Amino acid sequence: MIEFKNVVKQYPNGTIGLNNINLNIKEGEFVVIVGLSGAGKSTLLRSINRLHDISSGEILVDGKSITRANGKQLRRIRRDIGMIFQSFNLVKRATVLRNVLSGRVGYHSTFSTMFGYFPKEDHDIALDALTRVNIREKAYIRADQLSGGQQQRVSIARALAQKPKVILADEPVASLDPLTTRQVMDDLQRINRELKITTIVNLHFIDLAREYATRIIGLRAGEVVFDGPVSEATDAKFSEIYGRPINEDELLAADAPKGGVTV
Amino acid sequence: MTPAPTPEAAASGAPTPPPSKKPAPTIDSKGLQRYKMLATWIIFIGVLVVCFVGVDADFMALFSDGARQNMGRILGEMMRPDWSYASHIWKPMVETVQIAIAGTIIGAVLAVPVALLCAVNIMPKKIVSIPARMVLNLVRTVPDLLFAAIFVAVFGIGAFAGMLALVFFSFGLVAKLTYEAIEAIDPGPLEAMTASGANKIQLIVFGVIPQALPYFFSYVLYTFEVNVRAAAVLGFVGAGGIGLHLDQQLNSLRYDRASTIIVITLVIVLLIDYASTYLRRKLL
Numbered sequence A: 001m002i003e004f005k006n007v008v009k010q011y012p013n014g015t016i017g018l019n020n021i022n023l024n025i026k027e028g029e030f031v032v033i034v035g036l037s038g039a040g041k042s043t044l045l046r047s048i049n050r051l052h053d054i055s056s057g058e059i060l061v062d063g064k065s066i067t068r069a070n071g072k073q074l075r076r077i078r079r080d081i082g083m084i085f086q087s088f089n090l091v092k093r094a095t096v097l098r099n100v101l102s103g104r105v106g107y108h109s110t111f112s113t114m115f116g117y118f119p120k121e122d123h124d125i126a127l128d129a130l131t132r133v134n135i136r137e138k139a140y141i142r143a144d145q146l147s148g149g150q151q152q153r154v155s156i157a158r159a160l161a162q163k164p165k166v167i168l169a170d171e172p173v174a175s176l177d178p179l180t181t182r183q184v185m186d187d188l189q190r191i192n193r194e195l196k197i198t199t200i201v202n203l204h205f206i207d208l209a210r211e212y213a214t215r216i217i218g219l220r221a222g223e224v225v226f227d228g229p230v231s232e233a234t235d236a237k238f239s240e241i242y243g244r245p246i247n248e249d250e251l252l253a254a255d256a257p258k259g260g261v262t263v
Numbered sequence B: 001m002t003p004a005p006t007p008e009a010a011a012s013g014a015p016t017p018p019p020s021k022k023p024a025p026t027i028d029s030k031g032l033q034r035y036k037m038l039a040t041w042i043i044f045i046g047v048l049v050v051c052f053v054g055v056d057a058d059f060m061a062l063f064s065d066g067a068r069q070n071m072g073r074i075l076g077e078m079m080r081p082d083w084s085y086a087s088h089i090w091k092p093m094v095e096t097v098q099i100a101i102a103g104t105i106i107g108a109v110l111a112v113p114v115a116l117l118c119a120v121n122i123m124p125k126k127i128v129s130i131p132a133r134m135v136l137n138l139v140r141t142v143p144d145l146l147f148a149a150i151f152v153a154v155f156g157i158g159a160f161a162g163m164l165a166l167v168f169f170s171f172g173l174v175a176k177l178t179y180e181a182i183e184a185i186d187p188g189p190l191e192a193m194t195a196s197g198a199n200k201i202q203l204i205v206f207g208v209i210p211q212a213l214p215y216f217f218s219y220v221l222y223t224f225e226v227n228v229r230a231a232a233v234l235g236f237v238g239a240g241g242i243g244l245h246l247d248q249q250l251n252s253l254r255y256d257r258a259s260t261i262i263v264i265t266l267v268i269v270l271l272i273d274y275a276s277t278y279l280r281r282k283l284l
């Protein structure tokens, strides 16, 4: 579904973000990418839908080269890739439904979206997506009146409204408490299983990665240093990825009492 | 590489956060600061003195006998407005407000595309945003009365010239305020729209407009307030509105009638200010 061929990303200031990445992610996989801060997780994810351009190599999404695509082709490929961000990236003043509907723009001409009009089918798709993440009843509320967990579910619904083949999530739970973290991860897992949407998630909690992933990819300094099923991702392997023993705060479970008790 | 918009470019348009920490002041920096303070005051007073000399400022003139008498006479007449004259000025008063409304609306509509072209988070290409800003700055250097005088010369005396002057003035003001507001919006939704396959116009419709619209309306209302005041004096250069009548009455030394005009203008301006401020507070 997603193929990285000798991908190198060098930032304009010379930093190497990705160093010769070769990967093949198959349809329906739930891939979790782990690595220290600065390892290149976000860079990897953002190069898939070309929010970042890569310096050399090629990335194929569903057989099509996003690296070579331009203009309309690029937007067409992006339409098939839903993205979820750590900071939700919703339009806070707009209603939940409006935010979810905005995921549909890739299906319409510029002219018909210019006045913000969407056909009834789109409303049905949007409401359906909200139902899937259990916040259908919030459809007509302004996005900024929801809790963080609810906002993240709205952004999942927006991604779903795209009817994507792939979902990318960059630290989707990093600004949530442990309880909502599980709800959001459960939503992502359910969507991955029921709709067969290939899912790639950046996480920094090791236990979460093991719990939800079907495959774990470890990055260090822009290189893949681990790639395998959860069963092979032992504590020793994680220490290798991180280049040091695992810390307490890299476990959600260890985090839970802290986040739960203190108010 | 490719011209596709990237969040790297978008992020550079975000407002820079205020500097967080100042270095702790040491004895040295305290002394330095005292010198800076002193230098600032000396420069300030120097500038003031140069300006006074330049305008032949003579504060004694304020209290001279001639000035006192003139002041007393004019104020005395103004204290007794000629209310019978009020019925003659409703029409030009309405015209004044109409000039302000038409000028504000047309100027604000024209400002929208230019504001979008000026905002670097929407238009990362400098080849577009820099010329757009240059045009904008040029328009903004021309005072509204100068615009009015030019349009009176071109299109003749009347409200049309005044309206055109305010179109240009509003355009400059609204475009400048709006593009700064656009550059300060949350880049997150723009990134999300790009990621979902939106093109530039869709990005603007769904990412920019919902965030910037309340600011835009607020600036339009503010511009309208300024324009009502400006429209009241446009008549002095022949560009229509109540100012023409005020000019006439002042020239024929009818201070009682002039004061009727002034009082009514004041009331209208205050009412509009009040309503507009109320609306703006509701918006933001």
Ligand SMILES: Nc1ncnc2c1ncn2[C@@H]1O[C@H](COP(=O)(O)OP(=O)(O)OP(=O)(O)O)[C@@H](O)[C@H]1O
Pocket: A011, A012, A013, A015, A016, A017, A035, A036, A037, A038, A039, A040, A041, A042, A043, A044, B008
């Ligand atoms: N816009 C940029 N310009 C220059 N260097 C960058 C830029 N963005 C990221 N980098 C660098 O590229 C490397 C990888 O960054 P990236 O954001 O992908 O890391 P990450 O694994 O997502 O880290 P985190 O867990 O902190 O989010 C880092 O060394 C970072 O400093």
Ligand SMILES: [Mg+2]
Pocket: A041, A042, A043, A171
């Ligand atoms: Mg990151």
